[in-house]
Amino acid sequence: MLDVRDLTTTYGAVRALDGVTFTAPQGRITAVLGANGAGKTTLLRTLSGLVPAASGSARLGDTDLLTTPAEEMTRAGLAHVPEGRGVIAQLTVEENLRLGALGARGGGRKADLDRVTDLFPVLGERRHQVAHTLSGGERQMLVIARALLADPAILLLDEPSLGLAPRIVTQIFDLLRGLVDDDGLTVVLVEQNARSALSISDVGLVLDLGKVVVHDDAAVLVDDATLRHAYLGF
Amino acid sequence: MQQLTTTLLTGLTLGAVFSAFALALVMIWRSTRIVNFAQAPMAMVTTYVALVLIDAGASYWVGFVAALLSGFVLGAVIERVVVRHVEGKAELNAVILTLGLFIVLHAAAALVFGSRFRSFPAPFGVRGLTVGDSTIPLTGFGIFTLVSVLVVMGLLVALFRGTDIGLRMRAAAFGPEVARLLGVKVGRMLTLGWALASVVGSLSGLLIAGGGLVHPGYMDSVVVYGFVAAVLGGLESPGGAVVGGLSLGLTLSVVSGYVGSEVVPLAALLVLVVVLLVRPGGLFSTVHERRV
Ligand SMILES: Nc1ncnc2c1ncn2[C@@H]1O[C@H](COP(=O)(O)OP(=O)(O)OP(=O)(O)O)[C@@H](O)[C@H]1O
Numbered sequence: 001m002l003d004v005r006d007l008t009t010t011y012g013a014v015r016a017l018d019g020v021t022f023t024a025p026q027g028r029i030t031a032v033l034g035a036n037g038a039g040k041t042t043l044l045r046t047l048s049g050l051v052p053a054a055s056g057s058a059r060l061g062d063t064d065l066l067t068t069p070a071e072e073m074t075r076a077g078l079a080h081v082p083e084g085r086g087v088i089a090q091l092t093v094e095e096n097l098r099l100g101a102l103g104a105r106g107g108g109r110k111a112d113l114d115r116v117t118d119l120f121p122v123l124g125e126r127r128h129q130v131a132h133t134l135s136g137g138e139r140q141m142l143v144i145a146r147a148l149l150a151d152p153a154i155l156l157l158d159e160p161s162l163g164l165a166p167r168i169v170t171q172i173f174d175l176l177r178g179l180v181d182d183d184g185l186t187v188v189l190v191e192q193n194a195r196s197a198l199s200i201s202d203v204g205l206v207l208d209l210g211k212v213v214v215h216d217d218a219a220v221l222v223d224d225a226t227l228r229h230a231y232l233g234f
Numbered sequence: 235m236q237q238l239t240t241t242l243l244t245g246l247t248l249g250a251v252f253s254a255f256a257l258a259l260v261m262i263w264r265s266t267r268i269v270n271f272a273q274a275p276m277a278m279v280t281t282y283v284a285l286v287l288i289d290a291g292a293s294y295w296v297g298f299v300a301a302l303l304s305g306f307v308l309g310a311v312i313e314r315v316v317v318r319h320v321e322g323k324a325e326l327n328a329v330i331l332t333l334g335l336f337i338v339l340h341a342a343a344a345l346v347f348g349s350r351f352r353s354f355p356a357p358f359g360v361r362g363l364t365v366g367d368s369t370i371p372l373t374g375f376g377i378f379t380l381v382s383v384l385v386v387m388g389l390l391v392a393l394f395r396g397t398d399i400g401l402r403m404r405a406a407a408f409g410p411e412v413a414r415l416l417g418v419k420v421g422r423m424l425t426l427g428w429a430l431a432s433v434v435g436s437l438s439g440l441l442i443a444g445g446g447l448v449h450p451g452y453m454d455s456v457v458v459y460g461f462v463a464a465v466l467g468g469l470e471s472p473g474g475a476v477v478g479g480l481s482l483g484l485t486l487s488v489v490s491g492y493v494g495s496e497v498v499p500l501a502a503l504l505v506l507v508v509v510l511l512v513r514p515g516g517l518f519s520t521v522h523e524r525r526v
């Protein structure tokens with residue numbers, strides 16, 4: 001379980017996160033929603049150690065995330081798929097995947113490479129291709145597959161649907177739901193696309209100007225028309 | 235015919251040395267986006283390490299290995315202590331820093347080793363081989379030069395393509411933030427990259443010094459040629475650096491043999507300008523980041 005308390009992150013005078021408190025229960029998907037600039041990316045970057053927190057705490061089980069350096073995160077069981085193009089474009093698909101496995105808690109295993117290429121057959125077909133030749137959807141599959149190879153307990157995803165066709169988004173979301181239900185993976189899913197994110201999430205968290213304004217069951221968020229209009233735009 | 239063979243063989247050996255130097259520049263450029271102007275004096279310093287040992291009675295090979303090892307240490311220390319502060323900052327900072335290092339290393343070498351010309355031994359003959367009654371202008375040392383550059387190239391390819399540490403180094407160079415998130419200790423990889431590049435630079439220093447004279451500035455002109463070779467190869471690709479070095483060596487040797495050695499620096503400049511105008515991404519540029 002991820003336990004975040006009173007987390008504050010500043011960029012100079014900007015308080016991008018302002019006293020954020022929530023828990024992301026194990027084996028559940030928590031959707032993090034909010035307008036542009038609400039602090040969603042900052043939340044994930046603070047949790048994975050890319051940006052220092054100003055104050056507060058964040059724990060994953062026994063691990064204090066705020067004192068764990070970013071390069072130790074995979075070994076602590078946390079995988080972060082960053083916003084935008086997270087593939088290493090100059091490496092081949094297989095090298096990207098191998099890199100994910102190298103950071104795994106138990107050290108990389110060949111069998112896992114086969115497992116993700118079963119999940120994403122297209123990656124198996126393209127394993128010797130340089131990653132910059134992949135389509136946007138294939139890249140997104142690659143970064144998710146690579147994160148899974150680290151065998152994480154918790155997966156932080158920053159806008160995985162960005163720029164993808166709705167059909168691909170559904171496919172990726174269904175797959176996530178499957179991993180959560182079957183393997184007990186915990187997911188924190190940052191999304192602009194609130195409607196489809198909530199449709200596969202258990203819990204919804206809405207940020208506004210760095211503060212948590214709503215934290216409730218996903219179903220409640222979907223049903224509350226006032227909330228939807230105020231923060232989610234659907 | 236004899237002159238053509240001479241020209242080509244001289245060009246190849248010269249080119250091999252440029253390749254090694256260009257390779258060192260490319261490795262550093264790829265990982266830290268810094269053009270390391272200090273590569274020449276770094277190689278000069280490590281050649282002096284070999285020279286001191288050899289003058290004290292050690293064999294050439296002891297000196298050779300010591301120079302490469304000291305290159306490794308020097309590269310690592312310079313990255314850790316000096317370069318670390320400008321990584322990822324404005325490019326001009328890095329340019330000024332490596333130029334500053336250039337001057338500092340020069341001055342330090344002159345103080346420690348003196349600035350007079352000293353002769354440096356070669357492990358193999360520097361005269362042409364004789365076959366029947368004709369002399370081939372290929373020297374034992376020339377063969378050694380070509381072979382050692384090819385071996386180093388091969389080892390680097392094996393390291394980068396074939397090992398986990400090589401994969402981590404490339405990941406750290408191409409996508410430092412993503413690499414960190416995947417558990418790669420990026421800082422350590424950059425240090426290792428500088429250290430290895432500096433070893434390759436030291437090799438080029440030893441090859442240029444072999445059978446010739448060494449003084450604190452003996453590597454300086456190589457910066458220019460090595461840089462041109464690296465740009466020819468596209469600055470990004472180790473293979474490109476080697477091909478760039480060999481083509482530059484051959485071109486300059488032809489110019490020197492058929493036009494005159496005094497126009498060689500001009501020819502190098504001309505090659506640089508033409509490449510930058512016609513193929514700014516280097517001779518072999520094909521791929522571009524695909525935007526999605
Ligand atoms: N490196 C930075 N330096 C200064 N300010 C920053 C930096 N990164 C983000 N900010 C600011 O922090 C605030 C939160 O940004 P953040 O990227 O976390 O928002 P977001 O919710 O992910 O937005 P989006 O939906 O557009 O991705 C914004 O006001 C942004 O301008």
Ligand SMILES: [Mg+2]
Pocket residue numbers: 040041042083
């Ligand atoms: Mg964002």
